[in-house]
Amino acid sequence: MLLVSVADSERVAAEPVAATRLVAGCGFLPLTVRIAAALLAARPSRSIGTLAARLDG
Numbered sequence: 061m062l063l064v065s066v067a068d069s070e071r072v073a074a075e076p077v078a079a080t081r082l083v084a085g086c087g088f089l090p091l092t093v094r095i096a097a098a099l100l101a102a103r104p105s106r107s108i109g110t111l112a113a114r115l116d117g
Contacts (some may be wrong), residue, residue, distance in 0.1 A: 062090055066097030071108065078109035085115030 063079055064072050072079045086092035096111060 062093045063097045066094060067100040067108075068104075071100070073106075074109040078107070078112045082108055082111040082115065091097055 061072070063083060082096055083093055088113055096115070099108060100108060100111060
């Protein structure tokens with residue numbers, strides 16, 4: 061999974077539902093998933109759920 065390869069795998073494992081929402085919110089497009097994963101990697105304190113909620117609008 062692309063999200064796991066860029067963001068911390070433990071983080072993704074801790075929030076599997078949010079990770080799925082995030083990838084769906086990115087339209088399952090690899091570039092957008094990579095950008096979202098890079099944002100998560102740059103901000104370790106931000107939860108995946110928080111970013112997914114921002115994408116949901």
